[in-house]
Amino acid sequence: MAETMILVPGRSQSQGTSLNEGKLKDEYKKVTSTAELNERDMRRLKLKDGDKIKLKSDVGQTVVTCKSKKDADLPTGMIFIPYGPPSSELMASDTAGTGMPLSKHMEVKVTKVK
Amino acid sequence: MTEATQTEAQAKDQVKDKKPAPKRVDPNAGKNVKIVKDATCTFCGCVCDDMELTVDLDEHRITKAKKACVLGRAWFYEHTVDTRPAVLIDGKEATFKEGVEAAAKILVDAKFPITYGMSDSTCESQRVTVDIMDTINGNVDTTTSVCHGPSGMAFQGVGESTATLGEVKNRADLVIYWGGNPAESHPRHFTRYAVTPKGMYIPNGKKDRTVVLVDVRRTPSTPVADIFMQVKPGKDFEVLWALRALVKGKKIANDIEKQTGVSREVLDDLVERMKNCQFGVLFFGMGLTMTRGRHFNSGALLSLAADLNEFTHFVAKPVRGHGNVTGADNVVSWQTGYPFGVNFNRGYPRFNPGEFTTTDLLSRGEADAAMIIASDPASNFPKAAIEHMKKIPIISLDTKDTITSSIAKVCFAVSTYGINTGGTVYRMDDVPITLRPAMESTYPGDQEVLEAIRDRVKKLLSGKKARVAA
Numbered sequence: 001m002a003e004t005m006i007l008v009p010g011r012s013q014s015q016g017t018s019l020n021e022g023k024l025k026d027e028y029k030k031v032t033s034t035a036e037l038n039e040r041d042m043r044r045l046k047l048k049d050g051d052k053i054k055l056k057s058d059v060g061q062t063v064v065t066c067k068s069k070k071d072a073d074l075p076t077g078m079i080f081i082p083y084g085p086p087s088s089e090l091m092a093s094d095t096a097g098t099g100m101p102l103s104k105h106m107e108v109k110v111t112k113v114k
Numbered sequence: 115m116t117e118a119t120q121t122e123a124q125a126k127d128q129v130k131d132k133k134p135a136p137k138r139v140d141p142n143a144g145k146n147v148k149i150v151k152d153a154t155c156t157f158c159g160c161v162c163d164d165m166e167l168t169v170d171l172d173e174h175r176i177t178k179a180k181k182a183c184v185l186g187r188a189w190f191y192e193h194t195v196d197t198r199p200a201v202l203i204d205g206k207e208a209t210f211k212e213g214v215e216a217a218a219k220i221l222v223d224a225k226f227p228i229t230y231g232m233s234d235s236t237c238e239s240q241r242v243t244v245d246i247m248d249t250i251n252g253n254v255d256t257t258t259s260v261c262h263g264p265s266g267m268a269f270q271g272v273g274e275s276t277a278t279l280g281e282v283k284n285r286a287d288l289v290i291y292w293g294g295n296p297a298e299s300h301p302r303h304f305t306r307y308a309v310t311p312k313g314m315y316i317p318n319g320k321k322d323r324t325v326v327l328v329d330v331r332r333t334p335s336t337p338v339a340d341i342f343m344q345v346k347p348g349k350d351f352e353v354l355w356a357l358r359a360l361v362k363g364k365k366i367a368n369d370i371e372k373q374t375g376v377s378r379e380v381l382d383d384l385v386e387r388m389k390n391c392q393f394g395v396l397f398f399g400m401g402l403t404m405t406r407g408r409h410f411n412s413g414a415l416l417s418l419a420a421d422l423n424e425f426t427h428f429v430a431k432p433v434r435g436h437g438n439v440t441g442a443d444n445v446v447s448w449q450t451g452y453p454f455g456v457n458f459n460r461g462y463p464r465f466n467p468g469e470f471t472t473t474d475l476l477s478r479g480e481a482d483a484a485m486i487i488a489s490d491p492a493s494n495f496p497k498a499a500i501e502h503m504k505k506i507p508i509i510s511l512d513t514k515d516t517i518t519s520s521i522a523k524v525c526f527a528v529s530t531y532g533i534n535t536g537g538t539v540y541r542m543d544d545v546p547i548t549l550r551p552a553m554e555s556t557y558p559g560d561q562e563v564l565e566a567i568r569d570r571v572k573k574l575l576s577g578k579k580a581r582v583a584a
């Protein structure tokens with residue numbers, strides 16, 4: 001069953017270092033397609049580290065690998081992912097007259113990929 | 115040290131002196147190396163200009179980057195000799211001249227040409243880019259529009275109480291980071307500028323400062339903070355507005371904690387600290403500009419800093435991402451009067467975010483040619499924009515292969531600013547810094563490519579005008 005969560009794309013150190021190797025290299029692709037979820041959310045969704053999940057927004061969808069984070073580090077209901085092509089897939093183009101698409105705090109539906 | 119221990123120590127030293135000194139192995143012995151002192155890292159907006167680089171001239175790469183953080187080291191070590199062709203047209207190798215000709219023709223023939231990127235490029239190159247777009251009545255936009263563009267709008271609305279990072283280092287006793295994670299995005303921001311360094315009025319470094327971090331989640335930056343304030347996602351504006359009210363002695367809603375996740379006690383404590391510090395600074399990141407509220411969030415924070423000047427000295431600074439994104443704002447501003455999202459269609463500059471910003475121009479399918487400089491919108495823009503990019507001719511200038519360069523009609527491989535080419539960049543606090551390149555590259559700098567395109571564009575246009583006149 002799909003569950004709605006808040007996706008927060010952002011920078012991470014490994015995203016920054018792999019970016020320097022090259023955006024078409026495997027390391028960058030791996031880093032930007034690994035999403036962090038709260039451990040309790042992971043248990044509820046019957047997920048373990050390394051499982052694949054589908055994230056779906058109003059405009060697109062993408063499949064990423066998941067990794068658990070402790071309760072203290074990431075609130076339940078929130079997903080963190082380093083910026084990259086998978087997070088862009090989910091971004092709407094409306095900028096509300098500012099030029100800036102909403103790139104953080106996107107509502108996404110999460111389902112386990114069997 | 116007492117006198118007795120001093121003599122003991124001296125005696126020990128004398129014994130040591132008699133032993134033959136261990137031979138120091140010079141790791142660079144026999145190698146053809148060059149040391150570049152006071153070089154600048156341009157990977158992030160901190161623009162650290164205290165690097166000491168060891169360059170292996172035979173292997174043509176930087177083998178050591180003293181003082182660089184983990185991101186800076188990756189930046190220096192990964193820029194090595196590349197083998198990709200200098201110019202590609204439709205994926206086929208071409209000469210420099212052919213590339214310039216094809217690019218100039220695309221720009222001159224287009225009805226609505228745009229340019230985007232520029233934040234990893236020198237001010238000198240940015241200046242040439244604006245010149246090109248001015249000449250062809252095109253559109254100029256930079257990565258600012260998808261980073262601190264909303265803050266740029268807020269500056270125009272409420273002003274900016276500002277300072278350099280040097281002032282922060284020497285004076286700030288209250289440092290607040292809002293919506294950012296410098297430990298991972300700007301690793302030396304804490305150690306070089308704002309948290310740990312000792313300053314003129316901050317003799318004990320971090321001990322003399324209170325550091326507050328505001329974010330929706332704990333990050334590797336959180337341990338640095340004395341106080342961590344966790345806000346519910348999308349509630350930054352509400353918290354900032356509540357702080358403004360409390361600073362002015364006004365009432366706030368009783369259910370503020372329920373709304374924002376931050377208790378009244380935490381807010382009151384922060385207000386007292388802000389009003390009573392000697393020199394406070396609010397650094398803010400994209401947690402404010404990329405979320406609901408955008409320019410209103412930045413505006414609320416800038417207003418809070420302004421309000422606090424009734425009580426003490428308080429400043430606010432956006433933490434800027436790319437090495438010269440601040441330069442892009444400066445150059446585009448002094449050339450057109452506006453910082454980003456500037457359109458020359460009518461022969462004079464007009465500024466309108468939402469209309470002349472690249473995400474919008476591409477998503478709405480308005481641009482019919484694009485010159486992308488040192489940036490990769492085909493990987494980080496919304497889908498509709500990327501789909502349109504695939505339909506129009508793209509000119510790409512980049513140091514590495516990217517998704518954008520792979521869909522470009524004309525693709526120039528260029529050398530890296532700060533490593534291979536000199537020039538000027540602006541640090542995130544608007545301080546200009548001159549680059550000291552470490553080694554030559556086989557590729558031209560983007561300035562050279564852009565100047566050649568500009569000259570060719572001007573030639574082609576003068577020919578066109580002559581034809582019209584005849």
Ligand code: SF4
Nearest residue numbers: 155158162183186302
């Ligand atoms: S903080 Fe930024 S500019 Fe300084 S060394 Fe690290 S990546 Fe380079």
